[in-house]
Amino acid sequence: MTALLGYTGRVGLNLLYAVLRVCVLIVDTLGWVLVAPLRGKGLRVRSTVEHFVEFGVNSVPIVGLISFLIGAIMAMQSSYQLAKFGAMRYIAALVAVSGLRELAPLMTAILITGRSGSAITAEIGTMKVAEEIDALEVMGLNPTKFLVAPKFVAMLLAVPCVTVLSMAVMILGGFFLSTVVIGMDPDLYFEVTAQSIVGKDLVTGLVKSVFFAVTICWVGVYRGFQVEGGAEGVGKQTTSSVVTSIFCIILVDLVFTALFYFV
Amino acid sequence: MANDSNNIIEVRDLIVKYGERTVIDNVSFDVKRGETFVILGGSGCGKSTLLRNLAGLMRPHSGAIFINGQDFTAMNDNERIDIRRRLGMCFQGSALFNSMTVADNVALALREHTKLNESTIEIMTKIKLELVGLGGFGDFMPAEISGGMKKRAGLARAMAMDPEIIFYDEPSAGLDPIVAAGLDALIRKMQSTFNLTSVVVTHELASVNLIADRVCMLKDGRIVEMGTIDGLRASQEPFVKQFFERRPDEEGDTREEYVRSLTDN
Numbered sequence: 001m002t003a004l005l006g007y008t009g010r011v012g013l014n015l016l017y018a019v020l021r022v023c024v025l026i027v028d029t030l031g032w033v034l035v036a037p038l039r040g041k042g043l044r045v046r047s048t049v050e051h052f053v054e055f056g057v058n059s060v061p062i063v064g065l066i067s068f069l070i071g072a073i074m075a076m077q078s079s080y081q082l083a084k085f086g087a088m089r090y091i092a093a094l095v096a097v098s099g100l101r102e103l104a105p106l107m108t109a110i111l112i113t114g115r116s117g118s119a120i121t122a123e124i125g126t127m128k129v130a131e132e133i134d135a136l137e138v139m140g141l142n143p144t145k146f147l148v149a150p151k152f153v154a155m156l157l158a159v160p161c162v163t164v165l166s167m168a169v170m171i172l173g174g175f176f177l178s179t180v181v182i183g184m185d186p187d188l189y190f191e192v193t194a195q196s197i198v199g200k201d202l203v204t205g206l207v208k209s210v211f212f213a214v215t216i217c218w219v220g221v222y223r224g225f226q227v228e229g230g231a232e233g234v235g236k237q238t239t240s241s242v243v244t245s246i247f248c249i250i251l252v253d254l255v256f257t258a259l260f261y262f263v
Numbered sequence: 264m265a266n267d268s269n270n271i272i273e274v275r276d277l278i279v280k281y282g283e284r285t286v287i288d289n290v291s292f293d294v295k296r297g298e299t300f301v302i303l304g305g306s307g308c309g310k311s312t313l314l315r316n317l318a319g320l321m322r323p324h325s326g327a328i329f330i331n332g333q334d335f336t337a338m339n340d341n342e343r344i345d346i347r348r349r350l351g352m353c354f355q356g357s358a359l360f361n362s363m364t365v366a367d368n369v370a371l372a373l374r375e376h377t378k379l380n381e382s383t384i385e386i387m388t389k390i391k392l393e394l395v396g397l398g399g400f401g402d403f404m405p406a407e408i409s410g411g412m413k414k415r416a417g418l419a420r421a422m423a424m425d426p427e428i429i430f431y432d433e434p435s436a437g438l439d440p441i442v443a444a445g446l447d448a449l450i451r452k453m454q455s456t457f458n459l460t461s462v463v464v465t466h467e468l469a470s471v472n473l474i475a476d477r478v479c480m481l482k483d484g485r486i487v488e489m490g491t492i493d494g495l496r497a498s499q500e501p502f503v504k505q506f507f508e509r510r511p512d513e514e515g516d517t518r519e520e521y522v523r524s525l526t527d528n
Contacts, residue, residue, distance in 0.1 A: 134315075138318050138319070
């Protein structure tokens, strides 16, 4: 019993400590991103652009492919049910709405976590192990400004951009399957798609993707700074970074889905 | 507070703890302007921790570190940045930024802290690299040069802002004797050419002989002996004698005693 209480207490304290550390990191990052440029201490633009290319542009092929396949899969799955009601034309509506509101932001976030969230952790972790973070500090360069702020801004721009692309490709995937395989009229598909989606669907998807971006970046960075020991520590935290990040993304997804459902 | 202007670093009653464990226990010493001060000690005696405190990478539990008469430990992070520009540090594993070329590593501090134009920075970078014997290696990535060259590049980077003090963490660790001797000579040259103050953490007796003006010997976080290298060599302190004579810890004289010492627990 005592052991159980002790265990719960330790886990609780560790969690609280982690939340506190993340909060400090958030305040620090926002300080460097929002306040510092006003004081003439600019953001590292080149590094930001490089990271944008890495997080965003380079993830386009894989996100595109997966989105196309998911769109096709959704069309197939829904036709299986809708055929019973003779409501095949609503395949288009189903693919478009679930794609925009849910699947495009989620798939994009999870893929970018796997590609770049892990890379952020590994990069910062390796730098910490090799004393490069210490070297930055000794040189009077703030690691948050130098390493975190460019990644944060790049991620914040990259994820929504790729999400929009994923939305479009997902609809295209549904379109391809419905017209080529099921034999639906192409004009009808686009007509139903256009009728079924409203502005709020797009807004929901984009708002989610912004918060997913924040989650991916901060979990990646936090895990990176937590690396202790050598290469083994980097590996451990990288794995843990992806798992934590996906878990947090699902939580954020739940919160925002509920928010848009009730509001 | 005793502020002698000959002393560039003054450490007073420094105590450093990791959790409950005391790593540096009440250490006080002075480093004079322009000298090479060596912190000597066995593995795990706290010498690297002491250096990290001097460089401001850790905050001590109590005690004070004065750099140029200013209390480094009591400052906030912004005030520390000004002091840090006058410090350089060479890390054990060189800690070059692997994503940048050697020249960019050296130029980084200049680009971030000064408003010099790019061509001036390029020239200054070239001079620093020539200084450590790496002229022509500026465009190499850190992964493409040898361990000894990395340490030299690390020194060039530490020298970039023309600091007054340079900290060296185990400069000769992991290098062969010839390369290590070359690095020792370089440390000596920097000190005499630029009147730099150097604080070197090491356990290599060979390099201590070459570079040290004064040595302080640490054991279990305490200073056991301080003085010139000859003073230490003549010391009657058992640990210092053992260290200089390279004797292992006593493990029992006979084979039976040794076996018993392994099983008695």
